[in-house]
Amino acid sequence: MPRDEIGATPFAVQPQGKLIGAEISQIDLTQPLPDSVFDAVSETFDQYSVVVFRDQDLTGEQRIAFSKRFGPLQINVRSEFNNPRHPEIYTVSNILKDGKPIGSQDAGRYWHSDLCYLEKPTKASMLYAIEVPRREGASLGDTVFASARAAYDDLPQDMKQRLEGLRAVNSYNAMFDRKAAQFGVRPKLNDEAKSKYPKDAIHPVIRTHPNTGEKCIYVCEGYTTQILDIPEAESRELLEFLFAHVTQPKYQYRHSWRKADLLMWDNCAVQHLASFDYAPLHRHMERTTVEGSVPY
Ligand code: OGA
Ligand code: MN
Numbered sequence: 086m087p088r089d090e091i092g093a094t095p096f097a098v099q100p101q102g103k104l105i106g107a108e109i110s111q112i113d114l115t116q117p118l119p120d121s122v123f124d125a126v127s128e129t130f131d132q133y134s135v136v137v138f139r140d141q142d143l144t145g146e147q148r149i150a151f152s153k154r155f156g157p158l159q160i161n162v163r164s165e166f167n168n169p170r171h172p173e174i175y176t177v178s179n180i181l182k183d184g185k186p187i188g189s190q191d192a193g194r195y196w197h198s199d200l201c202y203l204e205k206p207t208k209a210s211m212l213y214a215i216e217v218p219r220r221e222g223a224s225l226g227d228t229v230f231a232s233a234r235a236a237y238d239d240l241p242q243d244m245k246q247r248l249e250g251l252r253a254v255n256s257y258n259a260m261f262d263r264k265a266a267q268f269g270v271r272p273k274l275n276d277e278a279k280s281k282y283p284k285d286a287i288h289p290v291i292r293t294h295p296n297t298g299e300k301c302i303y304v305c306e307g308y309t310t311q312i313l314d315i316p317e318a319e320s321r322e323l324l325e326f327l328f329a330h331v332t333q334p335k336y337q338y339r340h341s342w343r344k345a346d347l348l349m350w351d352n353c354a355v356q357h358l359a360s361f362d363y364a365p366l367h368r369h370m371e372r373t374t375v376e377g378s379v380p381y
Contacts, residue, residue, distance in 0.1 A: 094125050094129070095112075095121070095122045095125060096109050096110065096111045096112040096122070096125070096126075097109070097110045097111045098129055098133075100133065101133075101135075101137070101338060101340075102135075102337070102338030102339075103338075104232045104235045104336060104338070105133055105134040105135050105230055105232045105235075105338045105354070105355055106133055106134075106135045106136075106137075106230065106338035106340070107129060107132075107133035107135070107136050107137075108136070108137050108138075108139060109126065109129060109136050109137070109138050110138075110139065112126075112138060113141075114138055114141050114143055114147065114148075114151050114347065115141075115142070115143060115147055117150065118151075118154070123154055127155070130209070130349060130351065131296045131297055131351070134230070134232065134234070134350065134351040134354040134355045135230050135338055135340070135348070135349070135350045135351070135355060136348075136349050137340065137346050137347070137348045137349075138346070138347045138348075138349075139343060139345070139346055140343075140345050141213075141345055141346070141347045142345055143213060143345075143347065145168060145170075145171045145174050145371065146171070148174070148211060148213055148347065148371070148373055149171060149173055149174070149373060151211070151347075152173075152209075152211050152373040152374075152375055153375075155208065155209050155375040156208060156209075156375045156376055156377070157375070157376045158173040158373055158374065158375060158376070159173070159200060159203075159207060159374045159375070159376050160172050160173060161175040161200075161374070162257070162281075162282055162283060163175075163189065166186075166187070166188045166189050168371070173373055174371050174372070174373060175188075175189070175371070175372045175373070175374070176188030176189065176369075176370075176371055176372075177189050177192045177193075177212070177369075177370040177371070177372055178190070178216075178367075178368065178369040178370065179363075179364065179367060179368055179369075180216075180367050180369055186270070188369070188370075190268075190270045191264050191268050191270050191271065192359060193228065193357060193358055193359030194264060194267075194268065194307075194358075194359065194361070195260070195263075195305075195306045195307035195358070196231070196305055196306045196307060196328065196331070196332050196356045196357070196358045197260075197305045197306065197307030197308055197356060197357065197358075198233075198303065198305050198307075198308075198352040198353070198355075198356050198357075199352045199374055200352075200374060201255045201286065201288065201303070201305065201308050201309075201352070202255045202256060202257035202260070202283050202285065202286050202308050203283055203286055204286050204379060205376050205377060205378060205379055206286070206288070206352060206377055206380065207352045207374040207375065207376065207377060208295075208351070208352060208353070208375045208376065208377030208378075209349055209350065209351060209352070209374070209375045209377075210349065210350055210352060210372055210373070210374045210375075211347055211348070211349045211372065211373045211374075211375075212228070212347075212348050212349075212370050212371070212372045213345075213346070213347050213348075213370060213371050213372070214342045214343065214344050214345060214346045214347075214348075214370055215344070215369045215370060215371060216344065216367050216368060216369035217342045217343060217344050217346075217368065218363035218366035218367060218368045219366070220363070220366065223341075224341050224342050224343065225360070225362050225363035225366065225368075226342060226359070226360055226361075226362065226363045226368045227339050227340055227341050227342065227360045228339075228340045228342070228348070228357055228358070228359055228360070229337055229338070229339045229340070229357065229358045229359075229360065230337060230338045230339075230340065230350060230355045230356070230357045231331055231332050231333070231336040231337050231355060231356050231357070231358075232336045232337075232338075232354065232355055233301040233302040233303065233331055233336075233353070233354060233355055233356055234294070234299050234300070234301045234354045234355075235336050236302050236330055236331040236333070236336050237291060237299075237300045237301055237302045238300075239330075240330070245291075247323075248290050248291050248323075249291070250289075251289070251290040251291075251312050251313070251314070251315070252287050252288065252289055252290065252312070252313050252314075253287070253288060253289075253290050253303075253304050253309050253310075253311060253312045253313065253324075254285050254286075254287055254309065254310050254311045254312075254313065255285060255286045255287070255288055255304075255305075255308040255309050255310070256285040256308055256309075256310045257282050257283045257285070257308070258274070258279050258282055258285070259285075259308070259310045260307055260308050261274060261279075261282065262274070285310075287313065288303055288380045289303060289380055289381065290302070290303060290304050290312060290327075291303060292353060292380040292381060293381055294351075294353050294354060295353070295377070295378050297354075299354070301353050301354055302327055302330075302331050303353070303380060304324060304327050304328070305328070305331075305356050306328040306332075309324060311324075312324060331356060332356070332358070352377070353377070353380070
């Protein structure tokens with residue numbers, strides 16, 4: 086039962102989607118939360134996997150302080166888009182300054198889980214909306230989430246057995262090359278430039294959530310290139326099946342942004358995708374990411 090129904094939470098929780106997504110209100114993130122309130126936020130986050138705090142007027146420092154309560158923050162490898170004063174803040178934006186991008190313009194083009202190309206991928210991402218594009222009274226640039234936990238649960242038993250113990254390659258460079266070729270807002274990298282980016286990471290195809298113990302599908306279209314120790318054709322077929330399975334509408338929650346939303350998602354329990362329906366309007370967001378444990 087959600088905590089608000091028990092009457093125990095020091096804030097209000099409004100579920101948003103069927104499987105994932107909740108709004109937490111009556112909370113002020115400008116101030117450090119008492120431990121008991123923070124613990125209740127963490128529990129709500131584990132339960133809903135995607136939570137939004139609306140109307141939070143937060144400085145970068147305040148977002149960093151809140152994010153750090155969940156664990157150490159990551160510094161993104163694309164350092165040109167890290168905030169110069171606070172490198173833990175990564176800019177996701179289509180705004181150009183003097184003709185140059187000030188942030189990543191193609192974050193979230195493919196379904197993915199953040200920083201899964203690292204040995205210790207992101208546990209939680211916090212994205213803060215500074216400028217949200219709007220047209221005819223509606224906001225644009227939604228972010229869509231899919232429950233990798235519910236998608237795992239629904240797999241037929243024989244498929245669960247087939248996937249048990251399999252490991253897959255998650256590649257930053259493969260993603261980079263693909264985006265450079267497809268969208269043209271990234272440079273083509275030579276071998277020397279590539280060598281500066283992270284090497285591929287190997288993670289289980291099905292991972293166990295470190296807090297809830299639930300199993301989740303942990304391969305994603307954006308980064309996973311291959312399942313190891315099986316024939317290439319079988320790897321391709323399994324990956325295509327899993328990518329299509331996990332991203333079905335029935336597993337999704339679609340977040341419609343408002344300025345001053347702080348949205349937080351669990352990169353083990355969900356995958357996400359950005360919508361690109363707003364050019365030439367501006368969309369400007371800032372993100373912090375919390376390092377998680379090695380997936381198992
Ligand atoms: C991200 C991301 C999606 C979006 O910041 O990790 O994937 O909608 N963003 O901007
Ligand atoms: Mn992302």
